[in-house]
Amino acid sequence: MDKILQYLQPMLEGSEVTLEIFLLTFIMVLPIGLLVALGRTAKCRPLQWLLELYIWVMRGTPLMLQLLFVYFALPLAGIKLPDMVAALLSFTLNYTAYFAEIFRAGIQSIGKGQYEAAKMLGMSYSQTMWRIIVPQMVRRVLPPMSNETINLVKDTSLIYILAMNDLLRAARTIVQREFDMTPFVVAAGFYLLMTFVLTWMFKRLEAYFSQYE
Amino acid sequence: MKKKMINAHGIRKQFHGQNVLSGIDVEVEQGDVLAIIGPSGSGKSTLLRCLNRLEEVDGGWIQIEGDMFVQENDIGEVIYAPKEKSKEIQGRMGMVFQQFNLFPHMTVMGNLLEAPIHVKKQPKEEILPLAEDLLARVGLSDKKDAYPSQLSGGQQQRVAIARALAMQPDIMLFDEPTSALDPELTGEVLHTMRELAEEHMTMVVVTHEMNFAREVANKVLFMADGNVVEAGTPEEIFDHPQRQRTQDFLRNML
Ligand SMILES: Nc1ncnc2c1ncn2[C@@H]1O[C@H](COP(=O)(O)OP(=O)(O)OP(=O)(O)O)[C@@H](O)[C@H]1O
Ligand SMILES: [Mg+2]
Secondary structure, eight states: OHHHHHHHHHHHHHHHHHHHHHHHHHHHHHHHHHHHHHHHHSSOHHHHHHHHHHHHHHHHSOHHHHHHIIIIIHHHTTOOOOHHHHHHHHHHHHHHHHHHHHHHHHHHTSOHHHHHHHHHTTOOHHHIIIIIIHHHHHHHHHHHHHHHHHHHHHHGGGGGGGTOOOHHHHHHHHHHHHOOOHHHHHHHHHHHHHHHHHHHHHHHHHHHHTTTO | OOOEEEEEEEEEEEETTEEEEEEEEEEEETTOEEEEEOOTTSSHHHHHHHHTTSSOOSEEEEEETTEEEEEEOTTSOEEEOOHHHHHHHHTTEEEEOTTOOOOTTSOHHHHHHHHHHHTSOOOHHHHHHHHHHHHHHTTOGGGTTSOGGGSOHHHHHHHHHHHHHTTOOSEEEEESTTTTSOHHHHHHHHHHHHHHHHTTOEEEEEOSOHHHHHHHOSEEEEEETTEEEEEEOHIIIIISOOSHHHHHHHHHHO
16 A cells, blocks of 8 residues: 555656646647638638648557657757647647547538528528537537547557656656556546546547437 | 529539530529429539529529529529629528428427528517417427427428528528328328418429429429420419320329
């Protein structure tokens, strides 16, 4: 028991880093992902191609490789970012692609009757999107969003390779020093707790947005 | 002479190189109720959607209340009114769809207020009495806080009619407003439309309800294969159809 308490301090600090990366990424990904999705569904061909290319690259290469690129390759080109910024940039770029695809599928699942009704009532394109389409989309994208959000929690552990002291790295440091596996179990507990809380929150949101269905 | 609300001439429309409308004329005067009838696939919906620019015509011209909505120039190019003007003209027409197309995430009242407040920028206090009056007229005052999913199809369609009326259109277009309804629910929607006609609303109604067309409309247009086969008063079309095609269609409908 004493041992766990003694491990807890560095591990709490590690989970703070993990949480910070998770939350900041999540907060940035939502609006940017939505904008990318709207761009993908807008009628501008060049914009569509550009965004398609971006999504293809982000989803078609490992997140680990993208992290290494931002962290090690960019400095060679003279762009040296602080660790935290580099990590946030990589995660945001990567996860924006996934969330944008989820939002796009949600937007495209809304029937054309809604657009026609809005048009006949004189609503502009942006009014139609923000007031009619996106609010209906939210309810439909919550389940896939929940999955992707949990993936993000777990993927934050990839910053392990960037020598940032996140939860996983804190755990491994202790394991290597003390030859005791308990920190891994504690780390698993942290991740499970976060996943549990997120799952619960998404369930509540789904219930809230289902009231009109 | 009564005001011409819709004056359309030679409307042509193709889909994938197929003629769906091959030169249609439509004339609607103030207070007219025009029923458009005809077999499935004859182009009735397409015609209605061309009148309000949900589809763009490939040829011909349309005037709404004397204003040029679309015309053809000397070399056969189709030219619509400038963007703002076109939107304004479109706003004079309310549309009721077969599938209602209510906004499911808004209450009944929310559906009615959405466009007056956000498109016309009317203050809520100003539009609220009208919206409440409209709901009373369609018999749904007690449902104003309900969501569309909590209503029957007939109730939803009546809300859709009220929503279109809340924008105070000069012309109401209906595309088979009762076709998605169970037979026992069509009556209430037709009743609402009948009342609207009695208040001299100008209406264009695509319908399979021959009794409604006969009793409520004062003009009937029978279409087949993208052409107007016969047009006239309900008596002329239903009691004395001149063309074989019309006679066959009516015999099958009865
Ligand atoms: N968006 C579209 N793209 C391609 N073809 C279309 C489109 N809309 C209609 N059509 C075709 O145009 C023809 C006329 O269709 P329309 O919907 O106007 O007929 P309708 O008289 O309303 O029939 P119904 O009584 O079944 O509603 C049909 O052959 C239909 O397949
Ligand atoms: Mg039709």
